[in-house]
Amino acid sequence: MNLFDEVIERRDTGSLKWDRMQAIYNRVIPEDTIPLWIADMDFAAPRCIREAIDQKLQHGVFGYSFENDACQQAIIHWLATQHDTVIQPEWILYHQGVVPAIGAVVDAFTKKGDHILMTEPIYPPFFHVPEQMDRTAVYCPLKEEDGTYTLDFALFEQALRDEKVTLFILCHPHNPIGFTWSESELKTIAALCKKHHVLLLSDEIHSDLVLSSEKHVPLLKAAEQTDHIISLFAPTKTFNIAGIHAAFIFVPDAARRLTLKKYFERHFISSLNVFAIAAIEGAFSEEGARWLAQLKDYLRTNSQLVVDALQTIPGVRVQKQQATYLMWIDYRDTLLAEADIMNALLDHGVALDAGSKYGAHGKGFLRLNIACPKTTLTEALERIQKTFASFT
Ligand SMILES: Cc1ncc(COP(=O)(O)O)c(C=O)c1O
Numbered sequence: 001m002n003l004f005d006e007v008i009e010r011r012d013t014g015s016l017k018w019d020r021m022q023a024i025y026n027r028v029i030p031e032d033t034i035p036l037w038i039a040d041m042d043f044a045a046p047r048c049i050r051e052a053i054d055q056k057l058q059h060g061v062f063g064y065s066f067e068n069d070a071c072q073q074a075i076i077h078w079l080a081t082q083h084d085t086v087i088q089p090e091w092i093l094y095h096q097g098v099v100p101a102i103g104a105v106v107d108a109f110t111k112k113g114d115h116i117l118m119t120e121p122i123y124p125p126f127f128h129v130p131e132q133m134d135r136t137a138v139y140c141p142l143k144e145e146d147g148t149y150t151l152d153f154a155l156f157e158q159a160l161r162d163e164k165v166t167l168f169i170l171c172h173p174h175n176p177i178g179f180t181w182s183e184s185e186l187k188t189i190a191a192l193c194k195k196h197h198v199l200l201l202s203d204e205i206h207s208d209l210v211l212s213s214e215k216h217v218p219l220l221k222a223a224e225q226t227d228h229i230i231s232l233f234a235p236t237k238t239f240n241i242a243g244i245h246a247a248f249i250f251v252p253d254a255a256r257r258l259t260l261k262k263y264f265e266r267h268f269i270s271s272l273n274v275f276a277i278a279a280i281e282g283a284f285s286e287e288g289a290r291w292l293a294q295l296k297d298y299l300r301t302n303s304q305l306v307v308d309a310l311q312t313i314p315g316v317r318v319q320k321q322q323a324t325y326l327m328w329i330d331y332r333d334t335l336l337a338e339a340d341i342m343n344a345l346l347d348h349g350v351a352l353d354a355g356s357k358y359g360a361h362g363k364g365f366l367r368l369n370i371a372c373p374k375t376t377l378t379e380a381l382e383r384i385q386k387t388f389a390s391f392t
Contacts, residue, residue: 004298030349034380041240041371046291052282065274074284085221093249108263115164121358123175160196173323190223208238212322227253235283246276302370309381325371332364350383
């Protein structure tokens, strides 16, 4: 049996994905509903992480901690071996999560009334976080050609010319669409932001999860100049440890680093907790890398299961997937209204994300999380097929 075939009961474990659906969807749902929504996997974290945490647990003393050399070296080694990228130790800052780190960067480097630019559709906290901080989210819609997404660079530059735009947030690889940015696109994005004095924040939380033959190229590696770039990474998507809360912020520019450090001091943001530090060291190891390779194989076959099942549904098209364990399903040709399909899916016991959650251009799409055992996914896909069939 494949490691990832094991079905682990997650109901009644305080799991947001499994135990909060009723509240999230704000309606009654069948008790056996399969959650394919939030980006959280139904797999146990690798043994190397559990052992590292257990070792800390057995030590029994959980006093104040800090991200020591071993933790720092584990991160540097991971970026070097997985992404062929050199990270200087002094560049690394830490935060409890990538979303809180986005909040910190928005707050520390932009002011009320500024415009924060992003692609669209996009992971919702990219616009929610700035809006909660009285900034305005502005969008550069992604351009699709034969299933390939990119930026319209003329439109992008036009948006950057607006002096109110002070920050561009890049999602790399892209959530929800699941594509990777190419090295040449990244070079252009970095150069245009530099030219127009716009800070560039690159969220690379999904960087380890490229499933296609493309490689993840960190923006810091692709860009010719890096003093206007801040990059966010984490082990949490890769190893399914989001509940442990850990993220890293790479800030090559010393002045910006100081600004962010001072911001953290003012907001009492201190080091990661002892278990998060242990988890990072455990994760970014040879065993972690081997587990990740197996995970990606499993996700590739799950991705194919989705393509095989959903391409049989008239009017439904599955976006070619390069990265992440999230798939972007286009049902625009069915002409179904979003509320109708979402309700019907829930009636059939399967919970996906509605595309409009990711912005206006997400309308007519669904986001589907494939990170679960094959038996669970197969059952969910049958329910999705029945849902669409119920409209014919
Ligand atoms: C692009 C992106 N950034 C950030 C996050 C969440 O990061 P964190 O849990 O560290 O706040 C997610 C979670 O799905 C994500 O997809």
